[in-house]
Amino acid sequence: MAEKVAKELHIPPSTFIINRIIHKALDTRKKNYPVFVYTLELEFSSSPPNHPDLSEFKPLKIEIPPPIFINNPHPYIIGMGPAGLFCALAMVENGIQPWLFDRGEPLEDRLIKVQDFWQKGILDENSNIQFGEGGAGTFSDGKLTSRRNDAFTQRIFSELIKFGAPEEIAYEALPHMGTDGIQRIVKRIREYLLAKGCKFHYRTSLTDLVLKEGKVAQVALGNQWQEPEIFILALGNAARDTWKMLYERGITLEAKPFAIGFRIEQKQSDINRWIYGNEQWAEVLGAASYRLTCKTGFTFCMCPGGKVIVASSEKNTVVTNGMSFSSREGDAGNSAIVTAVNANDYGNGIWDGMNLQISLENKAFRKGYLAPAQKAKDFLQNQNGSHNIHSTCLPGIYPFNLNNLFPIAISNRLSSTLKYCNHIFPEFYTNSILIAPETRTSSPIKILRKKNELSSLSAANLYPIGEGSGYSGGIISSAADGWRLGERFRIR
Ligand SMILES: Cc1cc2nc3c(=O)[nH]c(=O)nc-3n(C[C@H](O)[C@H](O)[C@H](O)COP(=O)(O)OP(=O)(O)OC[C@H]3O[C@@H](n4cnc5c(N)ncnc54)[C@H](O)[C@@H]3O)c2cc1C
Incomplete structure (x- = not known):
């Protein structure tokens, strides 16, 4: 690769090093002549040559949103899809041990339910292709494309690589892992989060909540009332019953x-x-x-x-x-x-x-x-x-x-x-x-949130994230939305 770059730039290969591949795409516009197009980060030992293909590298801007200080180290996250799991991963970086809840089952049990559905026509409405550990993308192509390219998206790629995804996903134009790759990673993330002190509550639906003085005061999880300090909703785009309940309880939603x-x-x-x-x-x-x-x-x-x-x-x-x-x-x-x-x-x-x-x-x-x-x-x-x-x-x-x-x-x-x-x-x-x-291309509902705080318009301690909030779509952008919120929490 260095030889080719040197030839293109008309300089000796010894005058630069290739730090990394930033992007690799396949150009197929000319039929029968597919060409890979690379964007590389180069470091020169002296001033770089003048060349139309060279430009100064500008790192992505890192947005640092204000921290959210909490007393209880166990915020509640409803939903174990990409948004919920990556929100939890960001939290454990700061010593927080969220408790995760999902109406569905652990991945291994969910796999059986999905086979039962396809082979015997038996549908479990809580544990299926949309619901359960790993979320909706668990039975997918595992495409990891995202229209956004910000520091949070990049962070998701490096986290996925940390949990065993191939390194190429960080720069390929159309990265994918397949359902097999996604399932492997979901299990590794679970093991990691458990080792960090998080708790996984399966077969536990959010069925009700009580709003009081602009905050969520109580939530019914698996029909038990609880009083979380922080309540994060990572529901996905199929949570129709839950959106209805939220609306009836006074949470501001709108059609999208x-x-x-x-x-x-x-x-x-x-x-x-x-x-x-x-x-x-x-x-x-x-x-x-x-x-x-x-x-x-x-x-x-x-x-x-x-x-x-x-x-x-x-x-x-x-x-x-x-x-x-x-x-x-x-x-x-x-x-x-x-x-x-x-x-x-x-x-x-x-x-x-x-x-x-x-x-x-x-x-x-x-x-x-x-x-x-x-x-x-x-x-x-x-x-x-x-x-x-x-x-x-x-x-x-x-x-x-x-x-x-x-x-x-x-x-x-x-x-x-x-x-x-x-x-x-x-x-x-x-x-x-x-x-x-x-029909389920994206969410038909938005759970409105404040622009910078990311909290619900109706409850200061309720944070809607991921596809079910209407603010993201797809595995990567939903995971990034979760990470962006999760990394803000600090123990007081
Ligand atoms: C078959 C399929 C293939 C797909 N392929 C791709 C792809 O290749 N690439 C891509 O980028 N995207 C793909 N998607 C979309 C992608 O899966 C979603 O965009 C992504 O999973 C959204 O993440 P999320 O965490 O916001 O929500 P979800 O992954 O939907 O997770 C939400 C979780 O919340 C839980 N939940 C919902 N309501 C409650 C409740 N009341 N109480 C407790 N738990 C609850 C659900 O059980 C679920 O596990 C695919 C989706 C499907 C269904």
Whole structure:
């Protein structure tokens, strides 16, 4: 690498050292000629040469929010997803030993519940693909992308590496760990936090709370009333019953736009050909992925070489998502194709967006937890289509015209988005299967918080974080949101 840099800069390799790779991305714009583009941090022994590709390194600004002093060393964290776990990790750095609570089970027991769901159609509404230790991303592709690049995000990458993630995640443009990698890390984080004196309370739901004089005075956890000094909510985007309870008790929430659509499943070899020019590049570069955006919608949460999964957390509902292993070796790739929805689509009431999600998920529940699916071509022609369709989807699919699932305006926007994608990659939908509904792209609710304090507008000792607060989306940004709050606590 040093030789190449020296040649490009027209200087001897002995005049600089490469401190680190800052960023590594694959440029596939020229078909059959994929090129890695590196951003490096170099240190020169004397003044650097003049070169258009060289610029002075500016470290990321570190925002130092004011500390929060507490008397009780055991703040309560509700939710053991990325936001809750990374909030706890930041706290133990300052000698604080939070108690964590989750309605779901330890990862090992949760794995059994998920298999029961896919194989026998038995759903535990508290321990499933969305709920339980590790949170919603535990059965995911483990994509570690984030739109934000701040000091907190970087900190999450170094923490993940500390717990065994590959070092490349710190600089790769599209890092991922697979469901296997995420599960390994969740177990190591649990062991570490336990060793630091934290307590893990499983199968313990937050069911009620009492507000008094602008503070949370009492909370019902597993039906026992308790009086925490600090109360952190890291609920995730599926905590519908809990949001309702919070609202009824006087916590300020508001509706927030999100996105709705379906999963598209395609042959991975086709995707590799579209992106690389020749599918054989995948042997060297791994399964390819795409990300497309147009006026009517966008692709989202791609799982190359993965599986489509039904990820329900409530009985009699079907909701799709995607999952892959770190090797991404499967023959098919899938991605969500979604369109943004707002009050114009669902109305102005606080629960209207959430109710749209629920109605689609209920409507899709016609054959147990199988997901409705059809060929993309048939969807575009509003035809019922053939029964002869195959998908990796767990637990399975049944044929259904998805135009009869979505409101017409949403169907039309999804059709336009499919056509746009086909314009970018001809044959994009020719052999593709659509599986629906993808409704849990992000939270339909925001638990409003004060800008700098991060505490709820309604209770000074209540801190909503992560995706369920509506202020983050995805594994990394939710973990970073948790870390940002957690590191502020100090024992008085
Ligand atoms: C199948 C799937 C695949 C995904 N793939 C990716 C991906 O590849 N990359 C990515 O960045 N993101 C992915 N996501 C999204 C990602 O998982 C979430 O953005 C992330 O987990 C949000 O973190 P969080 O900690 O805010 O919430 P969550 O991870 O949702 O955790 C919330 C926790 O709170 C608990 N809880 C909720 N209500 C209560 C209550 N009343 N009492 C007690 N506990 C409660 C839940 O049981 C849950 O464990 C995926 C999601 C799913 C479902």
